[in-house]
Amino acid sequence: MKSFESKFVKNAEAGFSPAPRLRRTVASLALAIFLVLHLHCATTLRLITDVSDNDPTIYGGTEIDIVLIYGGIQIMGTPMDCGGIALIAFMAGIVDLPFSFVADTVLLPITIPWYYLAKEEDSASDDAPEVSTEDARKEEPAIKESADRPSPAEDRKD
Secondary structure, three states: OHHHHHHHHHHHHHOOOOHHHHHHHHHHHHHHHHHHHOOOOHHHHHHHHHHHHOOOOOOHHHHHHHHHHHHHHHHOOOOOOOOOHHHHHHHHHHHHHHHHHHHHHHOHHHHHHHHHHHHHHHHHHHHOOOOOHHHHHHHOHHHHHHHHOOOHHHHHHO
């Protein structure tokens, strides 16, 4: 028991304290809890939608919050405001706006190239000539030969 106490006293005298490690652990835990609780952020929702639709939006989360704020103001006090839902939308937009703005700004190096790559893909697919299925069938040799002959239904008509 004496050796443990002497090590503890030596460490305390040397200035070693478990406080910095504890602070770092608590800060990491608080950051993880904040991130998990804030997964409903408008930026996260827009990013998930953009990934599934491949239609990226720059500052998409901030745009959603502005729409919530504006929509809440417009609907508040009208018959369309069912039970104060406009106030909830307005408050959610106000609370989330700064966080979404920061998250959208941090994600700019990802969303800007993604936006322009998606635009290039759209323009490339628009420039490609559309081939109808009938034209494609006529271009194939086996179908071309059969297209020159009358169909059995046409033979029966004669």
